[in-house]
Amino acid sequence: MKLIKLTAVSAAVLASTAALAAEPVVMVDDSYDAEPMAYTTTSANTGYQYNEDAGVVRNTTGAVVGGTKTFFNTVTHPxxxxxxxxxxxxxxxxxxxxxxxxxxxxxxxxxxxxxxxxxxxxxxxxxxxxxxxxxxxxxxxxxxxxxxxxxxxxxxxxxxxxxxxxxxxxxxxxxxxxxxxxxxxxxxxxxxxxxxxxxxxxxxxxxxxxxxxxxxxxxxxxxxxxxxxxxxxxxxxxxxxxxxxxxxxxxxxxxxxxxxxxxxxxxxxxxxxxxxxxxxxxxxxxxxxxx
Known part of the structure; x- marks a missing residue:
């Protein structure tokens, strides 16, 4: 019986790890934004719902550098x-x-x-x-x-x-x-x-x-x-x-x-x-x- 319980727990851990590994990663100018990992409770004991806006920190470095580069290229290329x-x-x-x-x-x-x-x-x-x-x-x-x-x-x-x-x-x-x-x-x-x-x-x-x-x-x-x-x-x-x-x-x-x-x-x-x-x-x- 203990062996069956240990096997079930191990399977659950492996499944959770696989789910986390499947979250998408977006590359922006050699840096990345991982999708946020925040969840909110929908009701007591009924599970969790993914909140895509929680904890988001936008990486604006690429936009700033890209905009500056575009301006510089425009000025130097009449x-x-x-x-x-x-x-x-x-x-x-x-x-x-x-x-x-x-x-x-x-x-x-x-x-x-x-x-x-x-x-x-x-x-x-x-x-x-x-x-x-x-x-x-x-x-x-x-x-x-x-x-x-x-x-x-x-x-x-x-x-x-x-x-x-x-x-x-x-x-x-x-x-x-x-x-x-x-x-x-x-x-x-x-x-x-x-x-x-x-x-x-x-x-x-x-x-x-x-x-x-x-x-x-x-x-x-x-x-x-x-x-x-x-x-x-x-x-x-x-x-x-x-x-x-x-x-x-x-x-x-x-x-x-x-x-x-x-x-x-x-x-x-x-x-x-x-x-x-x-x-x-x-x-x-x-x-x-x-x-």
Whole structure:
């Protein structure tokens, strides 16, 4: 009888061990989650019911590492690279595709834009020759609302543009002058036959006039529309039109003649009232290689 009881107990232990060994194990990134081993009593002396939520500790290491890896791979593997030339200068940008209609762009454009397009402007009646050294890093979103070649873009430029304006005097020699606020500011001492009228506010010996211009916006929002047709599976071209708001202009004027200091404030006011390139037109053309 004792032998029969021992045999029955041994069989029960072996059955229980086999049942425990059969519980599933889930592997997640070289670690594992074993199904929980908690039971709840359904009623007195009627057995046990498995509770799958008891004691569960979720392993999020795989998700965090996987998400970080995906983000890193996305950043280091852009969808396209483009070269461009336009009113912001020569440049290039990288694009990361979020879906078939949306890209994130980061780029830079700069250089001597005045040399590229020719540079001069008028502030009231004075003509200025312009030299530039542009630096325009930017970041924005490029949309294809109809999932075709038509694009819409918006973003932010961080402008750091050096603009030097040199005034061109009317006439030549000492008879040359700058017409400022109804008066004539002569480069030197004019000849006797010059139309010199002190009652009008004319000045002599103003010398050469240069100005350093700076836009006041440190961040410049922009918007564009354009087209981006694909020529092959990898190559495409694009064109864009739009504008960036660079803000009002601050001018630092230098008139190097004996009476230059008297002229500087008037010339400064005229330049700042002109708001040179307050709204910077954006015109660009370029080519794209898609990876």
């Amino acid at each position: 969808a396209a690279i483009s070269a461009e030339v336009g009113t912001l200068g020569y440049g290039a940008n990288l694009a990361w595709g979020l879906n078939d209609k949306t890209e994130i762009q980061a780029g830079w454009a700069g250089g001597d834009v005045a040399d590229l397009f020719g540079g001069d402007f008028d502030a009231n009646d004075v003509n200025y020759e312009v030299d530039t050294d542009f630096s325009n890093p930017y970041m924005g979103v490029q949309l294809r609302p109809a999932a075709n070649w038509f694009t819409m873009g918006a973003g932010i430029i961080v402008p750091d543009n050096d603009i030097t304006a040199t005034a061109n005097a009317r006439d030549a020699g000492d008879n040359g002058y700058y017409p400022v606020d109804g008066a004539r500011y002569y480069v030197g001492t004019p000849d006797a036959d010059a139309d010199l009228d002190p009652t009008r506010g004319d000045l002599t010996n103003v010398g050469g006039v240069t100005a350093e211009l700076e836009h006041r916006n440190k961040l410049a929002p922009y918007a564009t529309i354009g087209f981006r047709p694909n020529i092959t599976n990898n190559f495409g071209v694009f064109g864009e039109l739009g504008a960036a708001y660079l803000g009002k202009t601050s001018a630092k004027v230098n008139a190097n003649g004996a009476s230059g200091a008297l002229a500087e404030q008037k010339i400064k006011q005229e330049l700042e009232d002109e708001d040179y390139l307050e709204w910077m037109p954006i015109v660009k053309l370029g080519a794209t290689y898609r990876f």
